[in-house]
Amino acid sequence: MNEFELSIIGPAFLASLLVLSTHVPLGTEVLRRGIIFIDLAIAQVAGLGVIAADTMGWEAEGWLVQIAAVSAALIAAYVLHWTDKRWPDIQEALIGVCFVLAATAGILMLTENPHGGEHLKELLVGQVLWVNVDQLLPVAIVNALVLIAWFWMRDHLRGFGFYALFAFAVTASVQLVGIYLVFACLIIPAISTRHISRRSIRIICGYGVGIVGCLAGLILSVRGDLPAGAVIVWSLAMSALIFAWLVWPMIRHKDHSAETNIG
Amino acid sequence: MAGLMRRVATLIVGLAATSTSSALDVFACEPEWGSLMQELAGDKAEITVATTAFQDPHRLQARPSLIAAARRADLIVCTGADLEVGWLPLLLRRAGNAKIQAGNPGNFVAAEYVRRIEIPATIDRAQGDIHPQGNPHIHLNPRNIERVADALTKRLQTIDPANSADYQSQLDDFQERWSDATGDWEERAISLEGMRLASHHRSFSYMAAWLGLDIVATLEPKPGIPASGAQLAALLEQLTPNPPAGVIRTPYENEKPSQWLSARIDIAEIVLPFTIGGTPDSVDLFSLYDETIRMLEEHIR
Numbered sequence: 208m209n210e211f212e213l214s215i216i217g218p219a220f221l222a223s224l225l226v227l228s229t230h231v232p233l234g235t236e237v238l239r240r241g242i243i244f245i246d247l248a249i250a251q252v253a254g255l256g257v258i259a260a261d262t263m264g265w266e267a268e269g270w271l272v273q274i275a276a277v278s279a280a281l282i283a284a285y286v287l288h289w290t291d292k293r294w295p296d297i298q299e300a301l302i303g304v305c306f307v308l309a310a311t312a313g314i315l316m317l318t319e320n321p322h323g324g325e326h327l328k329e330l331l332v333g334q335v336l337w338v339n340v341d342q343l344l345p346v347a348i349v350n351a352l353v354l355i356a357w358f359w360m361r362d363h364l365r366g367f368g369f370y371a372l373f374a375f376a377v378t379a380s381v382q383l384v385g386i387y388l389v390f391a392c393l394i395i396p397a398i399s400t401r402h403i404s405r406r407s408i409r410i411i412c413g414y415g416v417g418i419v420g421c422l423a424g425l426i427l428s429v430r431g432d433l434p435a436g437a438v439i440v441w442s443l444a445m446s447a448l449i450f451a452w453l454v455w456p457m458i459r460h461k462d463h464s465a466e467t468n469i470g
Numbered sequence: 471m472a473g474l475m476r477r478v479a480t481l482i483v484g485l486a487a488t489s490t491s492s493a494l495d496v497f498a499c500e501p502e503w504g505s506l507m508q509e510l511a512g513d514k515a516e517i518t519v520a521t522t523a524f525q526d527p528h529r530l531q532a533r534p535s536l537i538a539a540a541r542r543a544d545l546i547v548c549t550g551a552d553l554e555v556g557w558l559p560l561l562l563r564r565a566g567n568a569k570i571q572a573g574n575p576g577n578f579v580a581a582e583y584v585r586r587i588e589i590p591a592t593i594d595r596a597q598g599d600i601h602p603q604g605n606p607h608i609h610l611n612p613r614n615i616e617r618v619a620d621a622l623t624k625r626l627q628t629i630d631p632a633n634s635a636d637y638q639s640q641l642d643d644f645q646e647r648w649s650d651a652t653g654d655w656e657e658r659a660i661s662l663e664g665m666r667l668a669s670h671h672r673s674f675s676y677m678a679a680w681l682g683l684d685i686v687a688t689l690e691p692k693p694g695i696p697a698s699g700a701q702l703a704a705l706l707e708q709l710t711p712n713p714p715a716g717v718i719r720t721p722y723e724n725e726k727p728s729q730w731l732s733a734r735i736d737i738a739e740i741v742l743p744f745t746i747g748g749t750p751d752s753v754d755l756f757s758l759y760d761e762t763i764r765m766l767e768e769h770i771r
Contacts, residue, residue, distance in 0.1 A: 211541070215534050318698065336532035337560040434531040 215336065216425045219435060222338040222346075222383045223421035226392050229350045229376040231413040232357055234397035235406075236369065241299055245287065246393050248302045249374055250381045251309040252283035254331050258316050273378075280378045283309070284370035292366070335384040336428070336435045342383065349379045384436060391440040392417060399447035403455070412450065420446035494630055497539050497570070499548035499558065500527050501746035502609040503580060505754050507547060509644045510623055514633055518543070523748035526722045530557040532564075540565035543576070545629055547622065550579035551586060551606035575628050581606055583621040584614040588675055609745070610677035610762070612652040615755060619644060651756055655763055662766055668709065668737075670719035670728055673744060677762070686714050689727040697727070706734060713737050716769045720744035738769050 237243055256279020257272055283305065290301045353376045360368065381389050396413035403409035423446060424439030431438070493516040498504035504519035518539040521527050527549070530536075540546065540561050548554050562571055569576035586604030608614045623641040627634040663682035670689050678685045687705055689697060697705070709731075716738035717728040725739075732739040742762050743752040752758040 211538060212534075215537055334532045334560075336534065336537065337557075337564050339563055429534045432533050432535040434533055 212429045215429055218338045218340050218343070219335045219425055220422060221340070221343055222335055223388075223392075223425070223439065224418070225343060225346050225350055226380040226384055226389060227396070227414060227417040227421065229353050229357075230380065230389065230392040231396045231417055232354070232361075232410055233373060233376060234393040235400070235409060235413065236361075237373075237393060238397040238401065242291075242302055243394055244299065244302050244306060245370075245373065246377050246381075246390055247386065248287070248306040248309065249280050249283055249377045250331060250386055250389065251306055251313070253277070253280040253374075253378045253381070255279055255309045255313050255316070256282075258313055262316055276378050277375060280374035281371060284374040285367060288367045288370040291370075331381060331386050333382045333385040334434075334436060335388060335439065338383055346379045346383060349375055387440055388436045391443045392421075395420070395443045395447045399451040400455075402451075412455070416446050416450045417443065419450075420444075494545060494626070495539075495543045497543040497546040499546070499554050500609075502755065502758070503547040503549070505746045505758075506615065506619060506622065509755070510619060510637065510640055511626060512640060514630070514636065523743065523745045523752075524721050527553055528556055530554075532557070532561070536561060537564055540570065541567050543567060543570050545576045545578060545625070546570045547578045547580065549581055549606050549608065551581035551603040551608070553581075553606035575625060578622060578625050580618045580622075581608055583617045584608050584611075587679060588672065605672055605675050607673050608676055610674060610759075611680040612648065612655065612759065613680070614676065616645065616648060616652075619648070647756075651759065655759055658763055658767070661770060662763070665766065665770060666712075666714040667740075668714050668717040668728075668731060670717070670723045673720050673723070674718060674742070681763075681766075683766075684714075689717070689731060702730075705731070709735055715771055716740045718742050721748045740765060740769060742766075 237245060253276040256275040256277075259279070260271065260275035287298075287302060287305065291298050294301065353372050356368070356372055377389060380392075384392075396416045399416050400409045400412045403412055420443030421439055424442035425435060427433065427442060428435040428438045494511065494514055496504075496507050496511070496515045496517045498507055498517055498519045500521055501519050501523055504517050507515055507517050518535075520536055520539075521530060543565075546562075548558060567576075568574065571577060581603070586606075586608065589604035590602060608618075619641060623637050626637045630637075659681045664684055665681075666684045666686050667678075668687045668689065669678075669685050672685075672688055674683075674685070677683065687709060689705070713735045714737060717731050718740045719725070719728050719742070721741055721744060725741075728739050731737070741748075742765055743749040743758055746752055746754060746758055748758070749761055752761045
């Protein structure tokens with residue numbers, strides 16, 4: 208790995224780590240609740256917020272864009288929290304409906320305001336290779352707050368709290384790395400570790416799967432000159448398969464034999 | 471024998487040296503500027519072209535090689551007028567190469583040297599994905615190529631003054647061939663004058679203005695936004711009594727709208743090369759124009 212390759216991978220890898228930091232723990236909860244498409248829905252509504260702000264003539268730059276995006280995401284989080292309480296048995300279906308409504312509302316609003324389309328693209332189609340280090344600091348702060356809230360109060364996050372944390376984490380991440388990679392970071396490590404019953408071990412293994420997958424994807428991207436986001440999604444899936452089929456059975460086996468020896 | 475070997479070795483080393491150290495590293499955003507660069511600098515430049523004829527220059531996926539190329543470039547040659555606004559600023563920031571940042575001699579913006587058309591009188595957001603700086607697809611008018619070639623040679627002479635005289639003679643040679651070719655095209659194109667065409671997007675406005683083509687409708691009445699039902703109905707109503715000769719589009723544009731129109735009113739679908747590489751025979755600027763005019767001639771009626 209030469210200096211140039213490192214300078215390309217460095218910021219992109221830091222961005223992936225930030226996304227993983229919140230999405231691995233949140234992913235386990237999302238999988239448990241069976242609401243896996245919630246990140247697509249929330250991200251899409253966040254984009255809608257930006258178009259709306261632009262349509263209302265607020266020159267959406269910098270912080271205003273972020274405020275519009277997070278506000279819209281929080282409103283969606285509140286609505287989804289409410290439907291979760293009201294109709295828990297059809298929550299996943301309602302999330303799907305929320306996603307298509309937000310996506311198509313975007314199309315309808317864009318006929319009046321095509322420049323919003325540029326903002327929408329910026330918001331939903333982040334490209335991990337084009338991340339600059341100075342973009343990472345605000346996301347790091349948001350994610351640190353989300354993580355503190357998560358680990359402090361996750362057992363009390365029954366209602367709106369979980370959805371609200373989710374709104375912040377997704378809105379921040381999707382702009383860095385794009386919607387595909389956000390979805391992959393949320394769901395893939397969570398699936399591959401679902402048989403691990405101890406929560407702390409599960410989270411640690413999920414981080415491991417995610418970090419290995421992101422690093423492998425970035426190296427493949429540089430060596431093969433491929434779009435990084437798409438390669439990382441595939442390498443994350445590979446990393447998850449290898450973990451679930453090879454690594455974890457071995458660890459568990461050792462664990463068991465150790466226990467029986469002691470016993 | 472040993473002497474011959476040594477001379478061969480020296481020659482190889484010499485060649486390697488000219489192809490790496492002394493060559494100017496040029497990053498061209500679109501194939502047409504890569505080709506123009508080839509005409510004007512020849513083997514004095516090592517050219518990387520960021521997009522192909524099958525990629526929309528408005529959009530681009532980040533690949534490591536693009537960042538690498540921008541990082542080592544001495545000169546970037548792009549269209550400007552907001553065409554690459556979605557990705558070039560990000561790429562320049564990520565490349566961290568002072569030579570090619572906006573405002574420096576290593577940053578060449580072709581659209582600054584031509585008279586742009588379709589500059590909106592008022593910027594109204596309801597009009598579509600408009601470019602306040604006018605239509606950026608400037609390269610399909612030979613006068614524009616001529617002006618950009620002059621400006622680009624001046625820029626090459628600024629960046630690489632040691633080869634100034636060579637650049638001048640290459641420019642003179644190119645301009646002579648280009649002006650001869652332009653004369654031929656204009657002669658052939660007399661038969662194209664007034665040819666009625668529909669177009670997917672406003673990608674061919676400069677060519678239409680040059681050749682006197684009549685673009686009677688665009689399938690994206692507001693650029694960048696899919697047409698509504700009412701707009702399509704109006705389009706059919708407008709075109710059915712007097713159908714145009716065909717509907718033109720670039721290789722990278724979605725084929726569905728023009729397929730729809732060509733099926734409804736039974737007109738030809740014409741995929742023009744648009745830039746170098748858009749058809750197998752469009753290998754440089756000259757053959758690009760030849761091919762484009764030939765394809766249009768086939769559909770005169």
